[in-house]
Amino acid sequence: MALVKDNPKVITSSKTSSSMATEKPEPKRPLIRVADFDFYYGEKQALFDINMDMKENEVTAFIGPSGCGKSTLLRCINRMNDLVEVARIGRGKIEVNGADIYDPRVDTIELRKRVGMVFQKSNPFPKSIYENVIYGLRIQGINKKSVLDEAVERCLKGAALWDEVRDRLDTSGLSLSGGQQQRLCIARALAVEPDILLMDEPCSALDPVATAKVEELIHSLKKEYTIVIVTHNMQQAARVSDKTAFFYLGKLIEMAKTDEIFMSPKNEQTEAYISGRFG
Amino acid sequence: MPATASIRKERPTEGLGFHKKPSKAKSTEKAFFWLFRLGTYFILLCSSVIFLTIFYKGSQTVFQTEFPFVNVEFLTEAPQTLHVFEYEGEQYELSDNNFRAFEEERGVEIDTTTYAYSGGGIWPCIVGTVLLVVGAMTIALTLGVLSAIFLSEYSKPGKILNAIRLSILNLAGVPSVVFGIFGLGFFVLAGPIFSFSPFEGYDFQFWPLPIYFGFAGWNVSLIAGCFTLAFMVLPIVISASEESLRAIPQGLREASLALGASKWTAIRTNVLPYAMPGILTSSIIGVARVAGETAPIMFTAAYAMRDQLPWEGLEKWTDFFFQGVMALPYHIYVVSAKIPQNEYTERMQYGTAFVFLFIVAGIALASILLRIRMRKKYRW
Numbered sequence: 001m002a003l004v005k006d007n008p009k010v011i012t013s014s015k016t017s018s019s020m021a022t023e024k025p026e027p028k029r030p031l032i033r034v035a036d037f038d039f040y041y042g043e044k045q046a047l048f049d050i051n052m053d054m055k056e057n058e059v060t061a062f063i064g065p066s067g068c069g070k071s072t073l074l075r076c077i078n079r080m081n082d083l084v085e086v087a088r089i090g091r092g093k094i095e096v097n098g099a100d101i102y103d104p105r106v107d108t109i110e111l112r113k114r115v116g117m118v119f120q121k122s123n124p125f126p127k128s129i130y131e132n133v134i135y136g137l138r139i140q141g142i143n144k145k146s147v148l149d150e151a152v153e154r155c156l157k158g159a160a161l162w163d164e165v166r167d168r169l170d171t172s173g174l175s176l177s178g179g180q181q182q183r184l185c186i187a188r189a190l191a192v193e194p195d196i197l198l199m200d201e202p203c204s205a206l207d208p209v210a211t212a213k214v215e216e217l218i219h220s221l222k223k224e225y226t227i228v229i230v231t232h233n234m235q236q237a238a239r240v241s242d243k244t245a246f247f248y249l250g251k252l253i254e255m256a257k258t259d260e261i262f263m264s265p266k267n268e269q270t271e272a273y274i275s276g277r278f279g
Numbered sequence: 280m281p282a283t284a285s286i287r288k289e290r291p292t293e294g295l296g297f298h299k300k301p302s303k304a305k306s307t308e309k310a311f312f313w314l315f316r317l318g319t320y321f322i323l324l325c326s327s328v329i330f331l332t333i334f335y336k337g338s339q340t341v342f343q344t345e346f347p348f349v350n351v352e353f354l355t356e357a358p359q360t361l362h363v364f365e366y367e368g369e370q371y372e373l374s375d376n377n378f379r380a381f382e383e384e385r386g387v388e389i390d391t392t393t394y395a396y397s398g399g400g401i402w403p404c405i406v407g408t409v410l411l412v413v414g415a416m417t418i419a420l421t422l423g424v425l426s427a428i429f430l431s432e433y434s435k436p437g438k439i440l441n442a443i444r445l446s447i448l449n450l451a452g453v454p455s456v457v458f459g460i461f462g463l464g465f466f467v468l469a470g471p472i473f474s475f476s477p478f479e480g481y482d483f484q485f486w487p488l489p490i491y492f493g494f495a496g497w498n499v500s501l502i503a504g505c506f507t508l509a510f511m512v513l514p515i516v517i518s519a520s521e522e523s524l525r526a527i528p529q530g531l532r533e534a535s536l537a538l539g540a541s542k543w544t545a546i547r548t549n550v551l552p553y554a555m556p557g558i559l560t561s562s563i564i565g566v567a568r569v570a571g572e573t574a575p576i577m578f579t580a581a582y583a584m585r586d587q588l589p590w591e592g593l594e595k596w597t598d599f600f601f602q603g604v605m606a607l608p609y610h611i612y613v614v615s616a617k618i619p620q621n622e623y624t625e626r627m628q629y630g631t632a633f634v635f636l637f638i639v640a641g642i643a644l645a646s647i648l649l650r651i652r653m654r655k656k657y658r659w
Contacts, residue, residue, distance in 0.1 A: 080533060085435055109539050117537035123530035125549055136538035139548065185534070192539055 031056045031097055031196065031226045032077060038090030039072060039081075045090065046072045048251045054243070059218060059227045061241035061258065063234060065273065068247040070230045074198050077101075077228065078115040079108050096196070116189035120201040122181035124173030124188070129156075129165050132173040132184055136192035151191050159187035160217050179210020183217065190221075197221065199229040203236060215240050234274055238262050246270045330636075337633025340626045352400050353630055357586060358610070359399030361623050364391035372623075374398025396584075396614050397623035401631050403588055405638065407501075407604030408570055410589060411580060412642060414505030415512065415569045420562060422509065423516030424551075427558075431521045432546055451514035456574035462507030463578040470497035501589070502600040504580020511575055512565035519561030523554040556650045563643045570639045573608040581609035583617065607635040 030053035039047035047069045054060045062070035072081065076094060079101060081087040093100045101111055113136070124132050131138070133152045142148065152169065156162035161183045165176070173184055182202055189197060199218075203211040218227060218240045231237050237244050238258060245255035246267070254267045265271040272278055301309075343350050352374070359375040366389060373381055375398060382389060434440050472478065472495040481493035497503040527550050535545035573581075582603040589604055614627045 078537060080537065083533065083536070109541055112537055113539035117533075119530060119533065119537075121530055123528065123534045125531060125534065126553065135535070135548070136540075139535075139538070139540050139544050188534075188538065 029056060030054060032228070033095040034073070034092070035095070036092035037073075037076070037094060038092055039069075039076060040086075040088050040090055041072075041084065042086035046250050047076075048249075050092070050252050052245060052252060052255055054226060054228060056226050057222060057224070058243060059222050059229060059241040060243045060245060061237035062228065062230045062245050062247060063232075063237050063273070064247035064253075065278070066232075069250040070245075070247045071200055073247070074200055074228060074230050075117075077196070077198055078112050078117050080117065082108065113192050114194055115196045115198060116192060116194035117198045118182070118185050118189055118200065118202050120204055122178060122185050122205065124176070124181050124184050126172060126174055128170050129173050129176070129184060130169040133187050133191050135188060155187040155190040156184075158190045158221070159183045160213065160220070161187055177210070179206045179213055182206060182210070182214055186214075186217065186221075194225065196226045196228065199227065201230050201232060204232060211236070234262075246273060248273070333629060333632050333636060336625070336629035337631075337636075340630025341633055350400075350630075354400055354405070354634070355402050356400035357403050358396045358401065358584065358605075358614075358627070360396070361394040361398035362391040363394065363623070364389050372398075394621060394623045395618045397621075397627055401607065401610060401627075401634060403585060403605040404607045404610040404631065405634065406588060407581070407606040408608070408635075408638065410501055410604060411504050411508060411576065411606055412566060412570050414501065415508035416562065416566060418505055418509035419512045419516045419565060419569075420558075423513055424520050424558060427517050427520030427524060428546060428551070430517070431524045432542070432550070447514050447517055451518070454574075455511055455572045456577075458507055458511040459575040459578045461510070462503055462575060466497050466503035466506050467499055467579050468496045469494045470503060472497070497601060499578075499580060499582070499603040500601045501580055501604050504576045504604070504606075507575045507579045508569045508572065511572065512569055515565045515568070516558075516562055519565075520554070520558045523557030523561065524550060526557060527553050552653075556653045559646050559650045559653070563646050566642050566646065567639050570635075570642065571608055573612050576606055576609060577612075580604060581606045583609070583613045607631055607638070611635070 032054040034050050034052045037047055037050040038045065050073060062074060064070050075081045076089075077096070089102055093102055095101065096111070096115060099106070125135060127135075130148075130152055133155050134142075134148045137148060137151055153162060153166075156165060161180060164180060165184075173181065176184060182205075186197075186202075203214050206214065215236065218229065221227060222242075229237075229240065241258045243255065244258045244261040246253045246261065246265075246269075248269055254261065254265060254270045256266070261270065262274060265274060340353060341350055342348055356374070356376070362371070362373050362375065362378040364371055364373075366385075371381070377398075378391070430440065430443065472481070472493055474481065474491045475489055477484075477491050478493070478495060480495040481491040483492040484490065485492065531549045531553070532545050535549045536542070540548070580603060582605055585603060585605055589599060589602060593599055611628060611631050614624050614631065618624060
């Protein structure tokens with residue numbers, strides 16, 4: 001299995017990408033770097049020798065069949081896998097902004113403030129919309145009303161939810177529809193002012209209209225955030241991402257610009273998967 | 280599809296095939312239905328007989344036909360000796376206090392038949408039981424919730440944890456009298472005492488501080504009873520709390536952590552508040568047990584008779600915890616088994632049982648109301 005790393009030259013010279021509306025002249029630095037990364041659940045190896053870079057202000061999509069390790073890798077980037085008792089790293093490292101996040105000195109709380117996460121199942125807290133958005137600020141001890149009010153408006157606007165809920169910020173976050181709940185979860189993640197947003201199949205439980213709204217939102221968030229999205233939906237990957245990484249059986253098979261992956265995949269497994277022959 | 284067609288039974292030639300005579304399966308079904316039904320009815324019958332007897336006999340003691348319709352003496356006085364006598368052709372039944380007043384008023388001395396504990400009321404027992412329940416549940420909930428959080432949120436699953444869970448579960452099956460003996464040995468006889476002045480049996484001073492320490496025992500006291508009862512219900516509280524904590528979706532914990540919460544912050548803000556109604560509900564069963572058990576308090580907290588109420592005659596505030604109290608279950612035991620039986624003691628037994636039932640139901644109701652309020656606050 002050939003492991004195809006993305007080639008920086010290809011990115012800068014490409015002009016065909018429609019999703020990259022504003023092309024910056026200077027090469028972007030990698031914000032997330034995964035190097036020689038092996039990961040285990042107990043005795044079972046879940047990730048094999050992953051090497052990849054994710055650059056600032058880009059959307060990277062992880063695709064692949066169920067159980068291929070894409071969610072596992074995503075959850076490694078903000079160390080959510082620490083919650084799994086038997087999870088451990090075999091080899092390699094993940095760097096965020098040049099710092100090894102599995103260094104024993106790393107404070108996971110600080111890391112998770114920088115690397116936000118949106119989950120597959122929208123999970124608003126059973127509190128008001130207002131309290132949901134500012135949860136991350138409240139637990140930091142920020143209680144000043146003006147700061148919180150400002151944050152609520154900014155984040156809900158950022159998550160394209162403000163106009164729909166501005167009149168009912170006191171109602172429970174659970175009273176919202178599925179798509180609104182997911183955008184509330186995004187707003188909640190934005191409130192902590194992260195650099196990176198990890199999204200674990202954010203649209204898998206949503207209907208097409210809600211999905212379109214979340215995808216639109218991902219587009220607009222790209223200007224300020226680096227986004228990594230896991231998705232089962234290949235059209236979605238094609239629509240929202242700049243780069244796509246294809247995983248299979250715990251290995252990174254191919255990673256390249258989204259257009260290239262979908263138009264001319266170099267690996268035959270990738271081609272088989274995106275053309276729907278398996279997975 | 281041909282594959283499914285071949286395994287299908289042939290369709291009955293006429294009708295739908297279920298207008299037949301009752302099949303064997305059907306009559307077995309019916310027999311078991313009646314077995315279950317009669318079993319339930321039998322239990323209902325038994326419990327109604329028990330409750331109706333207590334209500335019927337107890338209400339004769341607690342309520343009366345004249346104003347104020349409630350036997351105030353029974354609810355507000357301490358147990359007293361009952362004097363039964365004849366005076367100027369009339370039959371009297373007076374408790375000790377009233378009898379003395381009666382004699383003084385008329386300036387006579389009357390020969391009477393006396394019946395121990397059959398006069399007066401049960402006020403000190405009510406007070407004692409409420410204090411024991413409140414104290415024991417406070418201790419049990421605090422310790423229980425703390426250890427449940429540790430077991431289900433922090434500890435690593437494995438053999439040791441399973442062993443701990445199993446032993447907690449086994450603890451629930453230990454007879455209450457064993458807890459009574461444990462309480463006697465650990466709290467009554469050897470409870471740790473801190474004091475600002477040297478006391479009998481102290482063996483350690485936090486020098487140079489004037490604090491003295493020793494295992495001098497707490498004697499038969501409210502605090503010894505509370506701890507014994509708390510230890511008795513701890514298994515119930517721990518397993519109930521663990522279950523309630525486990526019922527909280529993992530997603531809430533993950534979402535909190537992903538927003539930069541520490542583990543404890545996540546538990547405090549997004550797990551414990553939602554688990555609390557469940558913990559309280561399951562603790563109701565603990566309340567009933569704490570209020571009802573006689574054996575654990577027999578050696579540790581209960582007095583058969585005490586003239587003073589818990590807040591009377593205290594030299595310092597700590598004395599409040601280190602005094603024995605009367606309690607309803609123990610009082611029922613005393614009037615039913617420790618004194619000669621007669622028609623007058625029966626009134627006390629059923630009256631006490633009646634009030635006892637009401638109090639337990641009242642405490643249970645209070646925790647249900649608290650749960651409803653909490654559920655409203657955190658609706659999901």
